[in-house]
Amino acid sequence: MEEYRSESFLQTAWRQFRRHRLAMVGGGILAVLYFMAAFAGFFSTYDPNFYTFTPSFRYAPPTRIYFRDPETGRFTRPFVYRVKKELDLETFTDRYVEDRSKRYPIRFFIRTPSQPYTVFKLFKTDWRLFGLGEEATEEGARLFLLGADNFGRDLWSRMVYGGQVSLTVGILSVITATILGLLLGGLAGYYQGSRIGIARPLLRPESWRFPRDPDPFRDAFKLLFGVFQILLSFAFWAGLAALSIYGFWLLRDYSTPGEWIVSGALLFAVALWALAHALWKPLSFDPDDLVMRLVEIMAAIPYLFLLITLRAAFPMEMDPLAVFYLVVAILALVSWGGLARVIRGMVLSIREMDFVTAAKALGVPEFWIILRHVLPATASYVIVTASLAIPGMILAESGLSFLGLGITEPYTSWGLLLKAAQDGGFASFSDRPWVLAPGFAIFLAVLSWNFVGDGLRDAFDPRKRK
């Protein structure tokens, strides 16, 4: 007799996900990338901001690693030679020449006490996976896997550290955008059609009556809310008056008499209309209208233009960490709209379902219905959309940094490294192709996230189950 085993929703999805070969490959690559980013200090050979003026390694090429002894031709322990900068007297450019007097073997699991690093901002350590060791660094030998930048900083180490920024920006901004989209889309969908009063008409007697409730806590709350609405009415009134006076004052100062009369009359009419409204009619709005118009307005500005304009609203010279959070915030702000729109549509149909009616009948508070009953029903869609949005965010961050509007020094990201590669003109990367390596890192991360996203989509889609 075969034993019947029930499977939870997530178990089914996981089983399906494991069958998706590309998604598993992508997940594996991502695990490696994120592991390297988390322990960037361990995988980098030098501190990302370590450089010396004497000897200088400006634009040094990748160090050649010898696996064979150049004299005997036999396999030996991998080693490198020290390189020295020389001026090429024909072209007057720098040239790096090997000094073959001493070999520097590549050592594994070394300690570099002069270049310590911290893991997760907690543990201070100086273990590194590989490198030449402190003495070799003292003697002017370097192991540049991907060459050095314009300061002579090791590009491999910078790339490993750049991954920390590039990979986390994607996730952080997607999380922020998803929370925003869920919250606003959920509210818009759930309250679509209901009018939320923000101000009570002051001349209506019913505005001054407050609903009573047997529960003392709720009674107090309703009273407070009513008072708040009346206060809001006053604030609305005062604001309107202030705005009108301000408008008249502006018009007096800045326009010709002809314009003054026309726009003054217009302003007066608007003020009168709002006044009448505020006195006799309740001021209310449909939250769905508010959110969806906002989404529409933001979607009407091309994505890239909105991105760079928002960045330009803040000063260019800012604290580098603040810039990092700013980039996350901007990316989230620009991209929550699409998700909110779809969530709203789903919530519109979910709120009509029986389990929501049941929850209402049981007296569950509304925010709890939204949070616990309505939004979880969109979970599989949200998970898939979020995972498919991460690569887009990584691309957007790299683009922004590439334009010099994103991450700033001393932090680095893959986009910023590519900007450095391109800054010297076409010649800088045609002579030094290794500076393009961070681009392949972006490519790998984005590709893997796409694989994982596709796998998740298939895993959560009942129609694609085998």
Add this chain to the structure above:
Amino acid sequence: MSAYIVRRLIHLIPTFLGATFLAFMVLQVAPGDFLTQWELDPKIRPETIELMRHNFGLDRPPLLQYLIWLKNLLHGDLGISFMYQQPVLEVIWPRIENSLVLVVLSVLFLYLIGIPVGVFQAVRPYTLPDYLVSFLAYFGIAIPNFFFMLILIFLLVKFKYAYGWTPFPIGGMTSQGFEQLPYWRQWLDILWHAVLPAFVVVTADLSGLTRVMRAQMMEVLGQDYIRTARAKGLAERVVLYKHALRNAVIPIIANIGGLLPGLIGGAGLVEVVANWPGITPLLLDALNRQDLYVNAGIIALSSFLLILGNILGDLLLAVVDPRIRYG
């Protein structure tokens, strides 16, 4: 139908006002203005700067600046560029034209390559060529377009070192001696320069489109009426192109309106890398210099194009799919 168009056009107005208002306020939030860069210059007296600020209208409250800008916009006047000392429209329009060359060419690439490739895959699913194209599509989605352009330029430079000439120009929009060429040769020259950037711009969308096209075509080919058509003894060519393709292509047409405006902004980074004098480099420059009315003008025009593109896409959909009726 015409009622629908009118309704959509009326609906366009508040969205457009909102978008320009939002953009204008964001631009005003930025610290300083166009004249800030001269405030530290000891050769210019502070009074002069104040006077200029007054003449440019930059000392007015932001809300009033917006209203005046809007009033002038309704008269077709986008203001004056501080950088170029020229009307904004004269500064922006040539750049928009340049960007449109790229966009139009890339849309052509998109449909001329994407649809046949998708059909090609769908008629031989789960074979080696199908997998190969699918893999290339993943490649196209994952590569950052500015990085792709960098690689192409790198390859072109290497090619030039090796053979002394290049199949495509390395960056820029025109060759040397462009002014002396006859008119049609000028167009050819621009197109020749545009081929690579336009292709790079469209790689991601192209990959997406081939995937959608493949899925659509495969779904349609599994329908009963296709079996009927085959059973009737119709030629496979007729079945594919007359019965299947026409139905499969509908959602792709639906996408066209969404794609066009996306490409206007999306050409951006490629324009920067390929040195194409399009709209994004201008916007970056103007944002950097805080040339307020150029920025506002670019965003206003591009969002107008974007909204228009969306409407156009919806209308096109109604033309292609007779099942869709707009009341």
